[in-house]
Amino acid sequence: MSVDGPALLVVDDNDDNRYTLSRRLTREGYANLTMATNGREALGLLQSKPFDLVLLDMMMPGMNGDEVLKAIKDNPDTRDVPVVMISADTDIDKISQCIELGADDYLPKPFNPTILRARVTAALRRSSLRALETEYLGRIEQDKRRSESLLQQVLPPEIATRLRNGASDIADYFDEVTVVFADVVGFGRITARMKPYEIVGCLNRLFSEFDKVAEDVGVEKIKTIGDNYMTVVGVPTVRPGHARVAVKLALDLVAAAERLRLQLPVPFPIRVGVHTGPVMAGIIGTRRFAYDVWGDTVNIASRLEGASKAGCVLVSSATAEAADGDYQFEGPHKIETKEQRIIEAFFATRRA
Numbered sequence: 001m002s003v004d005g006p007a008l009l010v011v012d013d014n015d016d017n018r019y020t021l022s023r024r025l026t027r028e029g030y031a032n033l034t035m036a037t038n039g040r041e042a043l044g045l046l047q048s049k050p051f052d053l054v055l056l057d058m059m060m061p062g063m064n065g066d067e068v069l070k071a072i073k074d075n076p077d078t079r080d081v082p083v084v085m086i087s088a089d090t091d092i093d094k095i096s097q098c099i100e101l102g103a104d105d106y107l108p109k110p111f112n113p114t115i116l117r118a119r120v121t122a123a124l125r126r127s128s129l130r131a132l133e134t135e136y137l138g139r140i141e142q143d144k145r146r147s148e149s150l151l152q153q154v155l156p157p158e159i160a161t162r163l164r165n166g167a168s169d170i171a172d173y174f175d176e177v178t179v180v181f182a183d184v185v186g187f188g189r190i191t192a193r194m195k196p197y198e199i200v201g202c203l204n205r206l207f208s209e210f211d212k213v214a215e216d217v218g219v220e221k222i223k224t225i226g227d228n229y230m231t232v233v234g235v236p237t238v239r240p241g242h243a244r245v246a247v248k249l250a251l252d253l254v255a256a257a258e259r260l261r262l263q264l265p266v267p268f269p270i271r272v273g274v275h276t277g278p279v280m281a282g283i284i285g286t287r288r289f290a291y292d293v294w295g296d297t298v299n300i301a302s303r304l305e306g307a308s309k310a311g312c313v314l315v316s317s318a319t320a321e322a323a324d325g326d327y328q329f330e331g332p333h334k335i336e337t338k339e340q341r342i343i344e345a346f347f348a349t350r351r352a
Helices: 016-026 041-047 067-073 090-103 114-155 155-165 185-192 197-217 242-259 296-307 319-324
Strands: 010-012 033-036 051-058 085-086 107-110 171-184 221-225 228-233 270-282 290-294 313-316 327-336 344-349
Touching: 010 016, 010 041, 016 033, 016 114, 033 197, 041 051, 041 067, 051 067, 051 114, 067 085, 085 090, 085 114, 090 107, 090 270, 090 319, 107 114, 171 185, 171 242, 171 296, 185 197, 197 221, 197 228, 221 290, 228 242, 242 270, 242 313, 242 319, 242 327, 242 344, 270 296, 270 319, 296 313, 296 327, 296 344, 313 319, 313 327, 319 327, 319 344
Parallel strands: 010 033, 010 051, 051 085, 085 107, 270 313
Antiparallel strands: 171 228, 171 270, 221 228, 270 290, 313 344, 327 344
8 A cells, every 4th residue: 555545446438437436536535546448458557556446347348347357356466456346237147247256346326425435445444454364374374484494404304294294202113223423532622722602613614514414415413412413324214224324424424524624723533433223213302392312222322432533433343244345344343331331343444
């Protein structure tokens, strides 16, 4: 609606009718008026500028009012403009046909000032309410898209889809997957003299690079804990050859950290632990929820990461056996955990 008030388009081939209608509309306070003498002229005006209401004569030469009305309602750019049909014809069938085509109301000739005011006011009010509804629905759709985008960033797409479809208490058991843990070696010592924003900036750069590496092999990051980066191959979708993919990912993470050595204020060397076995996975929490993985396989992968060396990937015998033939494995090495378990492990490298 313009600053001059609602923009009204009066369409009538009769000069006297246009003059009478414009005079009465002006008296009612509607000063922003445009006149059209036929249907084609009216359609051209509707394409050139926005109108808040069209008062359309039903009987005109060339294009009848119902033809003009159909053209208005068939055009996506003008179909929401309210239209009030005006005519001396009291044929109920013709009037109802126009209403079915999308007309908002009917105004009989000769014009009664009270009826004219009421019909125009009502049509403009309905138009305003429709505009508010459209804007409101647009905002809802925008918020929905933003919410879905955030959901996709926080959760794996398959899990986000299940949540949108009404699933609750998501919890799955996987017979065999491969867990990858990566950790910055000597993180406390490296960051002791760094400012908080520098630490966050370095970790963000490092983990963003890790995210790209994981995405390249089609793997979902599960979470980061401090300077620890965790991902699982084979969750939430079962994946054949998960051990081979996991070892490749682990070696790629080491290479990514090495590439960033000259781009960060100080080097952030990493070590990686990898283990293959069963896990449980599901949604934890109700408000700030997260998709997480747990089980002994996760614990062993974490212990292997702690026993690994800077720039190295230490894998369990289960992972080495599953990925055998694609990589070289140096070992075995006996790793004793804090739970007083002995794990047989191998350092993985790419084949020459």
